[in-house]
Amino acid sequence: MGSNLATILTDSASKFGDRPAIKLDDAVFNYTLLDEASARVATMLKSMGLEPGDRVGIMLPNVPYFPVAYYGILRAGGVVVPMNVLLKGREVGFYLKDPGAKVVFAWHDFLDAAQTGADDAGAQLIDVKPGEIEGRIFEHEPDLDVAEVADDDTAVILYTSGTTGQPKGAELTHGNLMKNAAASRALFGLDEDVVVLGALPLFHSFGQTCGMNATIGAGGCLSLIPRFDPAKALEIIERDKVKVFEGVPTMYGAMLHQPDREKHDTSSLEICASGGAALPVELLRGFDEAFHCKVLEGYGLSETSPVASFNHPDKERKPGSIGTPIAGVEMKVVDEDGKDLPTGDVGEIVIKGHNVMKGYWNKPEATAEAIKDGWFHSGDLAKVDDDGYFFIVDRKKDMIIRGGYNVYPREIEEVLYEHPAVREAAVVGVPHDDLGEEVGAAVALKEGEELSAEELQAYVKENVAAYKYPRHIWFVSDLPKGPTGKILKREIDVPQQADKA
Secondary structure, eight states: OOTTTTTHHHHHHHTTTEEEEEETTTEEEEEEHHHHHHHHHHHHHHHHHHHHHOOOEOOOOSTTHHHHHHHHHTTTTOOOOOOTTOHHHHHHHHHTTTTTSSSEEEEEGGGHHHHHHHHHHHHHEEEOOOOTTHHHHSOOOOOOOOOOOOOOEEEEEEEESSSSSEEEEEEEHHHHHHHHHHHHHHHTTTTOOEEEEEEEEETTTHHHIIIIHHHHHHHHEEEEEESSSHHHHHHHHHHHTTOEEOOOHHHHHHTTOOGGGGGSOTTTTOOOEEOOOOOOOOHHHHHHHHSEEEEEEEEEGGGGSSEEEEOOEEEEEETTOOBBEETTTEEEEETTTSOOTTTTTTEEEEEEEESSSEEEETTTHHHHHHHHTTEEEEEEEEEEEETSSEEEEEEEEOEETTTTTTOHHHHHHHHHHHHEEEEEEEEEEEEETTTTTEEEEEEOOOOOOOOOHHHOOOOHHHHHTTSOOSEEEEEEOOOOOOOTTTTTGGOOOOOTOEEEO
8 A cells, every 4th residue: 555645734734733834824724724624625525425536626726725625635535636717617527527526626706617617527516615615614523534545546637738639637646746745845955944935826736746745745834825926926925934936937037027026025035946837047047146045947747746857956056957857767868769869969858757647547548659668758858968967948849840940949038038128038930831930939028128029130140040030029018828827839829910030
């Protein structure tokens, strides 16, 4: 038998009962309360007919009820299906119907979509409304047992936002998530005195493993932000003496460019972890300088629980690198035929280890395509240096082929971010009759800055080969982003008459 992921809470509750576990402004759940509330949720779910292995949806924002439901489902032997609160009724139906979920916890502000989806999937809905849900939970006696599970039993099904077709459910086991949370604890030096900023959505793998599970396992405090706002983040860092901040690059950019950031005392910050997308080197250096803390960039995917590699705090940090594999994980770069590539050559990252998912829910063909001989094929292109540090070049599917030449958007974006007027940039392929694809760039400028497309093109042209600079540049107020703040290239609209050099 293995350890149920819920034991990270029960173990910490036995040691740190009175210490704060989850905080949302003035609302504080200590470990005893979080443990008891989740035990009552387990009883409630069993009274609704939940059997071991049954799936339960959680459609909640970053509020204390999320971990209450999450650990309650796990201790009852259920499987958690985390969901974005912004899903529409039809999407909710898919996320519940595909895994055959019996129950869904839904936030009261998004009840219409949740109810539509639950009705469609034949799932029971639990309306999570502050002031009312407490009564429903506490009418049940706490079930202090934690369901026995095997290491390879599924704990969480995380749906990946596929660029084509419907999302696939990555089955992450109790073993996957326990080991990845432990690796995150060690990586960021988490202990019972730590305060971690819970700005990443808990329904996402980064926020769930590195934020919630790692912090709870350490006996620390996770201070939540329901929806990321840079001003609020700075306020919480000062108020709660936050030591660890975990975010995606757009969050770092928003905090760095927040007009009154210098008014806040952020001296408690020691470690910042960036993942979810490539962190532009210019942004890393700017944040380092402004906040006097070490930003560590890492890499992972939903399918790898998520952490696969990181810049380690006790080793050399290489700006622009996603570091080296975490303990117990192997990574290498291979060609189209799966053959190992020499140092410095660009190929696809493949990953093997305790973090690799069991497979995609009910999709044996997709699983066989993704995991070959135990190696998970990431779809990300990278190269490795002589020290074994990995450098992401780009997503395989984002690479632009211009007249037979490979153009990696990441490289061009790095140059764009170096321009003092640029706040955000995304480079995408634009269809071209003769060349197949042309290089395009959507750019958001810093407040008060003015710049023409021609000036920006000239700047990039000075720094990259002639076939690489963006022939099309258009300016936007903001770039489209997903729930974690990651820039969504597939949602970028290319204007008909984009400025052309």
